[in-house]
Amino acid sequence: xxxxxxxxxxxxxxxxxxxxxxxxxxxxxxxxxxxxxxxxxxxxxxxxxxxxxxxxxxxxxxxxxxxxxxxxxxxxxxxxxxxxxxxxxxxxxxxxxxxxxxxxxxxxxxxxxxxxxxxxxxxxxxxxxxxxxxxxxxxxxxxxxxxxxxxxxxxxxxxxxxxxxxxxxxxxxxxxxxxxxxxxxxxxxxxxxxxxxxxxxxxxxxxxxxxxxxxxxxxxxxxxxxxxxxxxxxxxxxxxxxxxxxxxxxxxxxxxxxxxxxxxxxxxxxxxxxxxxxxxxxxxxxxxxxxxxxxxxxxxxxxxxx
Numbered sequence: 001x002x003x004x005x006x007x008x009x010x011x012x013x014x015x016x017x018x019x020x021x022x023x024x025x026x027x028x029x030x031x032x033x034x035x036x037x038x039x040x041x042x043x044x045x046x047x048x049x050x051x052x053x054x055x056x057x058x059x060x061x062x063x064x065x066x067x068x069x070x071x072x073x074x075x076x077x078x079x080x081x082x083x084x085x086x087x088x089x090x091x092x093x094x095x096x097x098x099x100x101x102x103x104x105x106x107x108x109x110x111x112x113x114x115x116x117x118x119x120x121x122x123x124x125x126x127x128x129x130x131x132x133x134x135x136x137x138x139x140x141x142x143x144x145x146x147x148x149x150x151x152x153x154x155x156x157x158x159x160x161x162x163x164x165x166x167x168x169x170x171x172x173x174x175x176x177x178x179x180x181x182x183x184x185x186x187x188x189x190x191x192x193x194x195x196x197x198x199x200x201x202x203x204x205x206x207x208x209x210x211x212x213x214x215x216x217x218x219x220x221x222x223x224x225x226x227x228x229x230x231x232x233x234x235x236x237x238x239x240x241x242x243x244x245x246x247x248x249x250x251x252x253x254x255x256x257x258x259x260x261x262x263x264x265x266x267x268x269x270x271x272x273x274x275x276x277x278x279x280x281x282x283x284x285x286x287x288x289x290x291x292x293x294x295x296x297x298x299x300x301x302x303x304x305x306x
Contacts, residue, residue: 044117044237048108055104058246065235067252070199070228073190079303080189082296085132085266085274087206088181094261097240097254098181106238111251112178112205115225118233119143126223132184132202134226146222147173180206182221183262187296189303196300200227200255227255264289 043050090098098111107114118124126143128136138146156167184202189195204221211217234251239259241248254260263286266274275288 042107042117042121044107044109044113045102048102050104050108060105065250065252067231067235068256073188073192073197077190077192078188079191080299082187082299083268084185084187084264084292084296086183086185086262087265088183088260088262090179090181092261094259098260100240106240106248110175112175114234114237114251115205115230116147116173116175118230119223120147123233124225124230126225129204129221129223132204132224134202134224138223143223177208177210178205178222179208180219182206182265183227189300191303194304196296198258203227203230264292267292 088095088098090096100106101110102108102113107117109117115124119126120143126138127134128138130136154167156165157163158165182204183200185198185200187196187198190197202224204224206219207222208219209217231252234255235253237251238248239251239254249257249259265276271278275285280288
């Protein structure tokens with residue numbers, strides 16, 4: 001056998017050995033893996049059960065997303081400014097990601113549970129709903145009372161003796177009652193870049209309240225959050241993408257690119273009144289909100305004429 005043949009056999013043996021070692025290491029990594037890869041630190045839902053094995057074929061690695069800082073326009077460059085309040089109805093098809101239950105890679109909870117988890121852990125600050133100017137921060141006791149649910153009593157009958165006893169039941173907070181979110185934003189025309197810029201200032205989850213018979217009674221805001229303080233936290237959680245599971249965006253990207261559907265409920269006015277407080281309701285309310293939306297859109301084109 002010539003020397004070339006010996007080198008060929010040696011190379012084949014070496015490749016075979018390296019392949020077996022690599023396969024053994026790969027199997028060891030799979031067996032040793034106890035926590036899901038790519039998951040954020042901690043889950044936002046205490047009842048979420050993470051998978052004990054790699055639930056997928058991708059080798060996901062933990063990562064930290066950073067937000068793109070806002071460029072704040074100079075006051076001298078702002079030629080037009082309008083404050084707008086909107087509401088996001090999570091029951092609309094485009095807003096279904098707000099009701100997504102999550103998975104191992106996104107924290108295992110709905111969007112409202114991400115906010116509540118951030119508040120409970122001190123990562124996010126909640127402000128009172130007495131106004132929407134973030135004047136009063138809620139205390140830890142107030143937040144705990146809001147998030148721990150309510151206490152109720154039930155009459156329980158003993159099936160053997162027929163004796164009636166009173167049982168105290170603690171009702172945990174149900175995230176499904178949060179069906180809408182209210183946002184406050186500023187719309188300004190920055191002549192330095194020659195276009196309208198929309199920035200979200202605040203966000204408030206709205207909770208539905210029901211009567212004892214289960215009928216709907218009203219909707220009330222839970223608390224306000226200062227959006228610029230939320231961005232770093234929102235950037236660590238993913239939004240569901242129905243088209244491609246690997247092409248998900250973060251909640252910060254979702255809001256910054258305005259992938260949600262919303263309708264106008266108020267603009268800055270002398271009475272500081274919402275459209276509903278001005279006497280509008282039903283389709284008239286929606287038409288007026290759409291008119292304001294088109295007015296803001298056309299304003300950007302009108303500014304080029306000045």
